[in-house]
Amino acid sequence: MTEQSFNTKIVHNNISQQNVGKSKSTPIYQTSAFTFKDLDHVESYYAGDVPYLYTRENNPNTNELGQAVAQLEGAPAGVASSSGISAIMAGIFSVVEAGDHIVAAEDLYGGTQQLITKQLSSFGIEYTIVDFSSEKAIKEAIQPNTKLLYTESITNPFLRVENIEQLVNIAKEHNLKTMVDNTFATPYLLQPYTQGVDLVAHSATKYIGGHSDVTSGVVVGHEELINKANQKVVGLGTNLSPFEAWLTQRGLKTLALRMKQQSENANAVAGQLQQSEDIKQVYYPQNVSENGHGAIVTIELAHHVNVDTFFKSLDWIKIVPTLAGVETTVSYPIATSHRALTDEERQTVGINEYVVRISIGIEEAQDIISQLLKAVQTAK
């Protein structure tokens, strides 16, 4: 080896490029690209014989996350991306192009609704938003250029459990694809792909990651569609960083434990809050799966309760515009997740200034209940 000067040595300091031994946890491949020994070696990437070239195209950590979620959902393929929204976008783009039409549920996460109505429409993708609890409404919305039916397995924030069987049947009748956001349910509770859904998306920022320390997304489904979704992630540059993929996958390992505890807690919290005269309505489904019914409880406070005082009276339950961490948190849909909707759109789905979404954590259920009831009591 030729003698190197300081300035050369300093950048060629990868002492070992080998993964010494078999590390228990997958190493973080925090690299933007991979090295090649000669030009034939470069060509062998394009021939499919070498797996990695450039991290925006693929990387061991992001691949592993996509495959891990696909496996849990019972799907053959999956791709990770920079956020839930970008995973949803990649999935939708794998089915539709300019001039095509989507029929989407009216009670989606506000950001997804905006993606469809504001962003995708600017690419020439048409849409109709309807009440998916009505089979008739879905069927009537289908047009000759419709390609995709889009919904959430458990909707945000009112937790309507989608009738997947009905949806898949409508899609089959009309030769359409289906896509379901399974963020609230997670594969621990529901696996829509195994029920015939073509594409399943996750904001992995939520329960898949589980610790509120990462923003990421995954879409899983048939190989052919996921290949197309992957081309969108690569081509639009919405890839996930290796470290974020690694963090998400670390969180994923405890998904079952977290969801079990959080669902049990949520069931107990919903039951207790239903007893309170200061809470007008408690939304918590009872028909999700034998593993539980999810960890979100949405309430509409009675209209004599001062909402501002309710939020201020919470102590360790923080106001956080996300969900699914191990800590119980509250959010205010009208001000955050559904802020971008018009008043009319919010009214249609029932979001008003008394609606509070509670993301139940892994704490002791009784502590969560006491704190929520104390805040309601103080605010009435």
Ligand SMILES: Cc1ncc(COP(=O)(O)O)c(C=O)c1O
């Ligand atoms: C059900 C659902 N889907 C998708 C998203 C978007 O995910 P992200 O914020 O990771 O892009 C969210 C975010 O809150 C969500 O609640």
